[in-house]
Amino acid sequence: MTGSKMSGADALLKALEQEGVDTVFGIPGGASMPIYDPLVDRSPIRHILCRHEQGAGHAAEGYAWATGKVGVCMATSGPGATNLVTPLADAKMDSVPIVAITGQVPTPVVGNDAFQEADITGITMPVTKHNFLVKDPADIVATVREAFHIASTGRPGPVLIDLPKDVLLADTTYRWHDNVTLPGYKPTTKGNQRQVVEAVKMILRAKKPVLYVGGGVIKADAHQELFDLATTGQLPVVTTLMARGVFPDSNELCLGMPGMHGNYTAVTAMQKSDLLVALGARFDDRVTGKLAAFAPHAKVIHVDIDPAEIGKNRVADVPIVGDCKDVIGKLAAELHKRQDEAGGPPDRSAWLGQLRGWQDEYPYRYPTDDGKLKPQYCVERLRALADDDTICVSGVGQHQMYASQYWRFEHPRKWINSGGLGTMGFAVPAAMGAKVGRPEARVVAIDGDGCFQMTAQELATSATEQIPFVTAILNNGYLGMVRQWQELFFDERYSGVWLDPNVPDYVKLAEAYGAVGLRVESTDEVDTVIEKAYSITDRSVVIDFRVDPGEMVFPMVPSGASNDDIIVGPESIQSTTDPGEAPIA
Amino acid sequence: MNGATLHTISVLVEDRPGVLTRVAGLFAARGYNIDSLAVGPTEAAGISRMTIVVNVDESPLEQVTKQLNKLINVIKILEHDPGTAVERELMLVKVRAEGDARARIMELADVFRVSIVDVTASTLTVEASGKPEKLEALRELLSEFGIVELSRTGRIALARGERGIRERVLKAAKAG
Numbered sequence: 131m132t133g134s135k136m137s138g139a140d141a142l143l144k145a146l147e148q149e150g151v152d153t154v155f156g157i158p159g160g161a162s163m164p165i166y167d168p169l170v171d172r173s174p175i176r177h178i179l180c181r182h183e184q185g186a187g188h189a190a191e192g193y194a195w196a197t198g199k200v201g202v203c204m205a206t207s208g209p210g211a212t213n214l215v216t217p218l219a220d221a222k223m224d225s226v227p228i229v230a231i232t233g234q235v236p237t238p239v240v241g242n243d244a245f246q247e248a249d250i251t252g253i254t255m256p257v258t259k260h261n262f263l264v265k266d267p268a269d270i271v272a273t274v275r276e277a278f279h280i281a282s283t284g285r286p287g288p289v290l291i292d293l294p295k296d297v298l299l300a301d302t303t304y305r306w307h308d309n310v311t312l313p314g315y316k317p318t319t320k321g322n323q324r325q326v327v328e329a330v331k332m333i334l335r336a337k338k339p340v341l342y343v344g345g346g347v348i349k350a351d352a353h354q355e356l357f358d359l360a361t362t363g364q365l366p367v368v369t370t371l372m373a374r375g376v377f378p379d380s381n382e383l384c385l386g387m388p389g390m391h392g393n394y395t396a397v398t399a400m401q402k403s404d405l406l407v408a409l410g411a412r413f414d415d416r417v418t419g420k421l422a423a424f425a426p427h428a429k430v431i432h433v434d435i436d437p438a439e440i441g442k443n444r445v446a447d448v449p450i451v452g453d454c455k456d457v458i459g460k461l462a463a464e465l466h467k468r469q470d471e472a473g474g475p476p477d478r479s480a481w482l483g484q485l486r487g488w489q490d491e492y493p494y495r496y497p498t499d500d501g502k503l504k505p506q507y508c509v510e511r512l513r514a515l516a517d518d519d520t521i522c523v524s525g526v527g528q529h530q531m532y533a534s535q536y537w538r539f540e541h542p543r544k545w546i547n548s549g550g551l552g553t554m555g556f557a558v559p560a561a562m563g564a565k566v567g568r569p570e571a572r573v574v575a576i577d578g579d580g581c582f583q584m585t586a587q588e589l590a591t592s593a594t595e596q597i598p599f600v601t602a603i604l605n606n607g608y609l610g611m612v613r614q615w616q617e618l619f620f621d622e623r624y625s626g627v628w629l630d631p632n633v634p635d636y637v638k639l640a641e642a643y644g645a646v647g648l649r650v651e652s653t654d655e656v657d658t659v660i661e662k663a664y665s666i667t668d669r670s671v672v673i674d675f676r677v678d679p680g681e682m683v684f685p686m687v688p689s690g691a692s693n694d695d696i697i698v699g700p701e702s703i704q705s706t707t708d709p710g711e712a713p714i715a
Numbered sequence: 716m717n718g719a720t721l722h723t724i725s726v727l728v729e730d731r732p733g734v735l736t737r738v739a740g741l742f743a744a745r746g747y748n749i750d751s752l753a754v755g756p757t758e759a760a761g762i763s764r765m766t767i768v769v770n771v772d773e774s775p776l777e778q779v780t781k782q783l784n785k786l787i788n789v790i791k792i793l794e795h796d797p798g799t800a801v802e803r804e805l806m807l808v809k810v811r812a813e814g815d816a817r818a819r820i821m822e823l824a825d826v827f828r829v830s831i832v833d834v835t836a837s838t839l840t841v842e843a844s845g846k847p848e849k850l851e852a853l854r855e856l857l858s859e860f861g862i863v864e865l866s867r868t869g870r871i872a873l874a875r876g877e878r879g880i881r882e883r884v885l886k887a888a889k890a891g
Contacts, residue, residue, distance in 0.1 A: 255737060256744055260787040263732070280787060314729060314790040438781035 138267035159206020162233030187217025192563025208246030223550025259287030267302035284317030321452030336405035345372030346410015350454035375539035394492035423692035525581030555584030593644030607631035640672035751869030
């Protein structure tokens with residue numbers, strides 16, 4: 131097979147194209163200029179010029195979350211590349227498949243402290259699934275193939291390809307490789323049938339089972355298999371922050387979110403359960419609370435594609451390594467078979483009745499009688515006036531928890547946020563990326579005033595590239611989550627958290643960026659303004675919701691406390707928190 | 716150093732730039748001290764073998780091993796059972812050797828069946844290979860003469876028996 135002659139940069143773009151890439155988010159620079167030249171007329175790939183490389187990285191993440199495809203971002207060498215470190219770390223923590231392409235100084239000066247040089251493969255080693263420095267143009271195509279394969283298979287994650295300028299400029303011969311050869315990389319995707327049978331026996335014996343569902347089920351596109359398993363076995367489901375939407379909130383088996391700010395029923399169901407079936411979930415400390423006191427009576431079935439997650443925090447009685455789609459499908463099939471033989475699922479009416487009782491007694495709630503504009507209400511109305519296909523994106527902090535609590539999720543890939551790393555500034559660029567990936571869907575970013583100011587410049591990208599979405603700032607004039615902790619655990623000493631709700635003027639700032647700016651100051655304006663915002667589809671809209679700065683996120687399990695000590699609301703704070711055990715974030 | 720938590724691990728890796736950093740970085744990121752690390756080529760082209768001796772408890776070691784397995788360039792990991800592994804290390808030690816010390820050092824070298832590889836008017840350089848315990852004993856005895864300089868390779872190890880891990884790995888790779 132003979133290939134055609136072209137530059138390294140042309141080969142790169144052709145390989146990206148052949149991988150199915152239609153969009154790249156990036157910013158050019160000296161070292162990456164060779165890649166930009168063919169983008170003018172020789173490549174069909176759409177390049178979206180972002181305003182900060184961090185924005186480009188989060189946009190690629192948003193695109194990947196919304197579509198299930200690999201997101202791609204691009205930066206030049208040195209500072210351009212280092213600006214990608216945060217989104218790469220974010221994607222690593224949340225298993226988001228992205229490929230980052232960085233320009234590098236020419237090979238003769240690599241390692242020489244050349245202008246705009248940074249050892250980006252060295253810097254990103256701990257925050258990528260893998261990375262490459264390509265020194266020969268003949269390796270470019272194979273490297274792109276390997277990068278996309280690694281990013282999208284097994285436990286997905288970020289991969290970086292670093293390309294020196296001379297390698298991009300050099301002539302090479304384009305040869306597509308059908309097969310990827312990585313002798314050290316063979317993820318186990320098929321679950322062991324014997325373990326599956328063992329797990330189903332345990333499920334049938336359990337009196338108080340809970341399906342503990344994490345983001346891995348979304349990554350594996352296993353929501354139908356999950357629905358089948360849960361409904362067949364009459365198994366209640368908790369969906370972690372990362373898994374919101376993978377099981378419909380409207381289903382009676384859905385208990386919603388567990389964890390530090392989860393609801394009482396989800397948290398307590400796990401605590402009281404006799405069997406936890408962990409599916410693509412990793413027993414994160416924000417879910418377990420104090421590990422030693424977590425679900426003390428529960429046996430554990432742990433399904434994960436990453437063997438390193440199994441047994442990491444909690445010993446698994448039945449470990450199953452494999453892709454969630456395969457394993458959950460097998461679990462459901464085996465359960466069907468055995469229940470058909472037995473004439474139906476075991477009687478779990480007592481357990482399900484108890485759960486329903488808790489749900490009735492302890493719903494999410496917030497004060498509604500003090501006349502103040504409540505952030506929770508804003509989220510409820512933003513959701514109520516949107517359709518089920520709307521994609522909700524959040525930053526990190528109180529607003530993120532309100533969004534995960536008060537938005538109602540019915541479908542997977544409608545909820546995008548930064549879970550593991552907790553990256554402030556995630557929402558605006560990720561919403562932009564989601565809109566590019568799913569242009570037909572409405573995208574609503576629920577952001578905090580602190581978060582918004584970290585990446586708001588991507589509104590300029592949204593305006594010039596015509597990528598319209600709605601940003602709802604829950605503006606309380608504070609770094610709200612830190613303020614909440616200072617109130618609860620640091621004697622209300624509010625150090626370094628006040629932002630001033632009037633600076634900047636978010637309405638004027640939105641307009642300066644070519645978006646529409648709207649403001650809501652009281653509860654009775656909420657619906658009118660949201661309806662107006664939703665009626666604008668040709669431009670981005672920013673709504674400045676002036677919410678009650680004193681509002682806090684409840685329920686809450688203080689960091690380091692047991693989930694048994696869940697604080698349901700402000701009235702129970704005094705009795706359950708010990709200032710001597712002030713948590714560290 | 717607590718012998719109960721010393722583990723010897725063999726890691727077969729692709730011979731590529733940066734692999735050593737990736738492997739060592741995994742230990743460093745978790746704050747574990749590597750006692751020794753020896754790297755060299757294997758019988759197969761493109762595959763290097765690292766022998767890592769690390770002082771960790773069983774449970775974090777399992778986690779580190781699993782994380783090592785996730786590195787794309789890592790092909791196979793084997794933890795050696797001390798009872799069924801051949802473990803060796805090489806040591807060069809330059810000792811002060813004046814007066815009657817010279818004869819006593821040569822006598823020691825004889826007993827330990829190690830060689831003198833360099834001689835000056837005031838020093839002798841001893842080359843010793845063997846189990847780390849033997850080298851430790853020799854070093855202890857030589858230290859009374861005054862050690863000028865010492866260099867050790869770190870441990871390398873192979874499992875006893877006729878089969879090798881690479882053979883098994885290649886079979887598994889073909890089957891998979």
